Amino acid sequence: MSFSVEHVTKRYGGVTAVDDVSFQIGKGEFVGLIGPNGSGKTTLLDGLGGYIRKDAGRVALGGHDLSKAPPYELAKRGVGRTFQVPRVFDNMTVVENLYCVPAARSSEPKEKRVEDTMEMVRLASVAHEIAKNLSGGQKKLLELARVVMLNPTIVLMDEPFSGVDPAMLESLLGLMREMNKEGRTFLIVEHNIAVITKNCGRVICLDEGKVIADGSPGDIRNDPRVIEAYLGT
Amino acid sequence: MLTRSELLPKNVYLLAVGLLVATAVVPVVGLSNLIIDVMLDLFLFAFVSLGWNLLAGFTGQINLGPALYFGIGAYSAGVLFQTYRITPWAAFVVGPAIAAGLALITGYPTFKLKGDYYALATLVISQIVLLSFLAWDYVGAAYGLSYDIIPFSWYWFQFNTNHLAYYYIGLVMVLGALGLTWRIRNSEFGLRLMAIRDDEEGAKSIGINTLRYKLVISMISAGVIAMGGILYAQYTLYLDPNSTMSLTITADIALPALLGGVGTILGPLLGAAIIQPLEWLLRFTIGSNLQLAIRGAIFMMIVLFIPRGIMQTVVDKYIRPKMVKK
Ligand SMILES: Nc1ncnc2c1ncn2[C@@H]1O[C@H](COP(=O)(O)OP(=O)(O)OP(=O)(O)O)[C@@H](O)[C@H]1O
Ligand SMILES: [Mg+2]
Numbered sequence: 001m002s003f004s005v006e007h008v009t010k011r012y013g014g015v016t017a018v019d020d021v022s023f024q025i026g027k028g029e030f031v032g033l034i035g036p037n038g039s040g041k042t043t044l045l046d047g048l049g050g051y052i053r054k055d056a057g058r059v060a061l062g063g064h065d066l067s068k069a070p071p072y073e074l075a076k077r078g079v080g081r082t083f084q085v086p087r088v089f090d091n092m093t094v095v096e097n098l099y100c101v102p103a104a105r106s107s108e109p110k111e112k113r114v115e116d117t118m119e120m121v122r123l124a125s126v127a128h129e130i131a132k133n134l135s136g137g138q139k140k141l142l143e144l145a146r147v148v149m150l151n152p153t154i155v156l157m158d159e160p161f162s163g164v165d166p167a168m169l170e171s172l173l174g175l176m177r178e179m180n181k182e183g184r185t186f187l188i189v190e191h192n193i194a195v196i197t198k199n200c201g202r203v204i205c206l207d208e209g210k211v212i213a214d215g216s217p218g219d220i221r222n223d224p225r226v227i228e229a230y231l232g233t
Numbered sequence: 234m235l236t237r238s239e240l241l242p243k244n245v246y247l248l249a250v251g252l253l254v255a256t257a258v259v260p261v262v263g264l265s266n267l268i269i270d271v272m273l274d275l276f277l278f279a280f281v282s283l284g285w286n287l288l289a290g291f292t293g294q295i296n297l298g299p300a301l302y303f304g305i306g307a308y309s310a311g312v313l314f315q316t317y318r319i320t321p322w323a324a325f326v327v328g329p330a331i332a333a334g335l336a337l338i339t340g341y342p343t344f345k346l347k348g349d350y351y352a353l354a355t356l357v358i359s360q361i362v363l364l365s366f367l368a369w370d371y372v373g374a375a376y377g378l379s380y381d382i383i384p385f386s387w388y389w390f391q392f393n394t395n396h397l398a399y400y401y402i403g404l405v406m407v408l409g410a411l412g413l414t415w416r417i418r419n420s421e422f423g424l425r426l427m428a429i430r431d432d433e434e435g436a437k438s439i440g441i442n443t444l445r446y447k448l449v450i451s452m453i454s455a456g457v458i459a460m461g462g463i464l465y466a467q468y469t470l471y472l473d474p475n476s477t478m479s480l481t482i483t484a485d486i487a488l489p490a491l492l493g494g495v496g497t498i499l500g501p502l503l504g505a506a507i508i509q510p511l512e513w514l515l516r517f518t519i520g521s522n523l524q525l526a527i528r529g530a531i532f533m534m535i536v537l538f539i540p541r542g543i544m545q546t547v548v549d550k551y552i553r554p555k556m557v558k559k
Contacts, residue, residue: 051434075440087435089428091496100424101439110421131431146439 001062001078001153002026003185008057010040010047010209017043019209021057025154025187030180032196033189034220035206036230041189042084044206045156048187049081050074061153078105078153082160084189086139088146090132094123097131097142101149113149121145121175137168144175154185161192173199193231197221205230242552249499250411257404269396271513276403277464279505282489283410284457289487290496291423292450293430294344295352298359299486302332302455304366304478306462311378311472312371314389321390324463329456336455337448344447359478366474377473390467399468406464407502410457414498417450426450430496458486484528485512491535494544503543 003025010018018040025031035041046052048059050071058067066074071081089097098114106113118124121141126134131142140160147155160176161169173195180186190196196203197217205213205220207229213220220226256272264272285299309331310324339358343350367375383391385398392398417423428436429443436443466472476482489508494500508531515527539546 049438051437070442071434071437072440072442075438081438083435083438087432087438089431089435091431092424092427096424096427100421100428100436100441102421102425102441143435150439 001185003154003187004058004060005048006058006060008044008047008059009055010043010052011055016209018047018054021206021209021211023204023211023214025185027153027185028180028183029202030176030186030200031188032200032203032217033187033206034191034193034196034203034226034230039206039230040209041206042158043209045081045158045187045189049079049156075150075152076102076105078151080147080150080152080155082140082143082147082155082157084158084162086136086143088131088134088139088142091130093128093130094118094134094142095127098145098149101146103149105151117145117148120148120178122171135168137164137172140164140172141168141175144172148175148179152184154187155179157186157188157190159189159191161190161195169195246415246499249502250408253404253408253411253502257401266396269400271510273396273400273403273468274513275505275509276400276407277461277468278485278489278509279502280403280406280410280464281458281461281486282493282501282505283407283414284454284461285486286490286495286497286501287414287417287457288447288451288454290490290500291417291430292426292447294340294447294451295349295355296451296454297352297356298483299355299455299458300478300480300482301335301355301359301362302458303462303465303482303486304362304474305332305335306459307466307472307477308366308372308378308462309459310390310463310466311380315378315380316371320388321463321467322388324466325460328459328463332455332459333452336451340448340451341444344444344451359483363474363478366478373473375473377471377476380470382470391470393470396468399464403464406460411498411502413457418498422446427496461486481524481528484525484532488528488531488535490542491532492539492542494542494546497542497544500542500544 006022008018008021009016021044033041043052047054050069050073054067058065060066061077061079064077066077066079069077089100095114098117099110103110103113118127121144123138123141123145126138131139134142160172164172176186188196188200200217202215203217203220204211205226212225212229213223221231281299281303285296288294288296306324306328309328310321313319313324313327314321339354340351343354366372372378382393383389384394385392425436425441425446428441429446433443462477465477489504490501491504492508493502493504512527
């Protein structure tokens, strides 16, 4: 199930936030998406996830055209998404946050999936706490746990590690790696370059809405355009 | 496993239902007609507030014109009986169907938009329908619609000589609305509604077709409120647009939920149990003027002192800290 992005463009007035972006991600890849502030990373994820209307371009998962699909349709097709600021359901308990995920893509009983997922993300001890009382890192875990419930083919994540302490970062990353081992694809927007280069097999760099580099972490680190636009000297 | 965020001990619900059932026995001992009428209003507005709460409380969509559905229910009963001599019980099909249709027409274009367009649309449409009814001869225009009185008949849904029948119907309706709310609150459907309320984009991201959910629950909510209008019509036996569709009625529908706790199961019942007796008391002491002003004042007090309503405030302060520590 490869994920293909072809000529995706999004303009805001005079600003071309995403400018003719194309790439293909194969099943099970763990890809980092980097770039300076305002380079269009969030806009691109929003476009891929169906949250904003694209001005042009095509998005497909395993050959299915999803260019025009709304977010809930994409979710049902196996495209999971987490947000720069976690979007948990504040006034619902952790259990309820997981329970409300439609289980269209699994035949296992809901109860068991919720329990397994809570064990997996280690939120079982706060199962009955309401989400707004969780720490920032726990909210990110919960958001990812919701994605786990979706049984996704690909997960789009916007800055999963921002504002997360080192221990929590390890938990999150461990969970992501575990999901990746099960064959799930990841596309991760992140400013923490050290984490990206250490964990991603491939890095795509955006600048002013355009892909300026796409390759292995080693290549990216030494790419003069990436250094100029983002990494600095 | 499906634990409720309200975290109220189950006993509280049993107590509430117990109290309600007890009210069924009390009249046998003998209550004055006045108290029966106050209780009937309490049941009626607890019922419609429970209906309003399904959408406002659990889904976060504020309907500012629920009196429209109330009026639709009332008039469907009135017109069926007075114009066509059809039993008003049939209004339990016709009224909710029309109300749900209106809810669909209002919700479909406005739920898609970000912001408070739905609230605005419900307010505007309720006012437009109110004005239209004032000019519409078929429903008696501004003169309203007076029932031919039948002393006591189950078939014609009129119990003028013994209000206890209304009382029991009201009680059954409240129990039904509580049961419906309980069912929805503890279902995946209800959890998804709350997810939409808490974060709509987040809800979409896990595969919830938020527009469809909002439409379905707004239609259910409208249907419930319309049923309240039917009971009101059969009890007062006189309808005019201002007494069934005005902002005063909208306030009476929304305030119990806001006071008792929007988005809780028992909140609207608790709120109605406080507000309705209070309104009767005020009517006796300062008369029927200032109806809307009084409701406005109650609203201001809620916003200032208990913005989340009584239930949630109690749960947050006293119950949740204990439960979570365990
Ligand atoms: N809703 C919007 N309206 C107008 N312009 C927007 C909107 N959203 C984003 N932009 C613009 O699009 C460009 C890309 O923004 P985007 O948020 O995608 O960047 P980003 O790479 O995610 O940045 P950051 O690293 O700071 O999160 C910026 O110039 C931004 O100002
Ligand atoms: Mg961003």
